[in-house]
Amino acid sequence: MDMDVKEKAVREHLNWQGKIEVVSRVRIANKDDLSVAYTPGVAQPCLEIEKNPSLSYSMTRRGNLVAVITNGTAVLGLGDIGPLASMPVMEGKCALFKEFGGVDAIPICIRSKDPEEFVHAVELISYSFGGINLEDIAAPLCFEIERKLKERLDIPVFHDDQHGTAIVVGAALTNALKLAGKRIDNITAVINGPGAAGLAIARLLLQMGIGNLILCDRDGALYEGCPRNDAEQKAVVGMTNKLGIRGTLAEAMKGADVFIGVSRPNMVTAEMVRSMSEKPIVFAMANPTPEIMPEEALAGGAFIVGTGRSDFPNQINNLLAFPGIFKGALAVRAAAINDEMKLAAASGIAGLVDDNALCPEYILPDPFDRRVADAVAKAVSDTALQMGLARQ
Secondary structure (H helix, E strand, O other), X not given: OOHHHHHHHHHHHHHHOOOOOOOOOOOOOOHHHHHHHOOOOXXXXXXXXXXXXXHHHHHOHHHHEEXXXXXXXXXXOOEOOHHHHOHHHHHHHHHHHHHHHOOEEEEEEOOOOOHHHHHHHHHHHHHHOOEEEEOOOOOOHHHHHHHHHHHHOOOOEEEHHHHHHHHHXXXXXXXXXXXXXXXXXXXXXXXXXXXXXXXXXXXXXXXXXXXXXXXXXXXXXXXXXXXXXXXHHHHHHOOOOOOOOOOOHHHHHOOOOEEEEOOOOOOOOHHHHHOOOOOOEEEXXXXXXXXXXXXHHHHOOOOEEEEOOOOOOOEOOHHHOHHHHHHHHHHOOOOOOOHHHHHHXXXXXXXXXXXXXXXXXXXXXXXXXXXXXXXXXXXXXXXXHHOOOOOO
């Protein structure tokens, strides 16, 4: 990161003293206003909600309010810095929700690494919100937390580091394959980094009908029965690596159509890209330094390159997904965000790039394209209605 950016960020955070604030939606200028907004009039809406809890969505801000919740164990590229130090990131996420999706969000930083304690804390406050966005929680803790919260809550629970990343990768791959003239059911993709994001990407690509998928960790390809597989990996690895490859990342990439990196810097060389199939697609998303720099990937013959960075073409950015996903889910009071809604979101993002504009340097809409959140929201809400997950 540029030192000027670091210094400016510190200076501006001291100046802002927080990136979000509470703003009243009502005018309270006299006694009549006060009696309606607060006592004694407020008692009646309370009684109405007591009789019909669903009115909490229309009589309070719950219907457009998301909790952005972390324990600070996997913050951006910083790792386990704790809940207090994670607050600037959580505030930033809340600001993005509002700015790009019109969704109100509140940062909540929980001081616990115990999954049951964390889940119980979220469960106790869940009535205040229409959705839960889990953020920057380390694997494998994040899997257990999300699974338990989905079981216990009747509102959407969404771990953006997993599913937001997967959705945008799905959109990027849809358009990249269109340009390359390839079908997803005929390709092989290699995912390096079988953690939270990598496994979520794998699950979504399997849902999309990918031909073959190979997951790699730092020691190479994972395969069914591999002693390195953890519990979460076992559930996915059994559906991947159809040829049983057991070699290094370099060996796994030979002949592959797509490389997807959610791992560490400098894991891939131009020679490894050169060993891939015709018109190779490289999504190197390690931040701030990708698995291979775009210029090196292109020198190795890459047809399309995407990264997680804004200073290169084809930024694979969660901002394209999460504001619209929650906007759509909240609009119909969805009880959950399921696989079909995620696939619809990916399709909605991909569809915003017109065929006439589609090219190797432009496979995703710009994060500042204000059409994105509405397109994703419509795709998500329509799917929720079709699947009976809507409550409106």
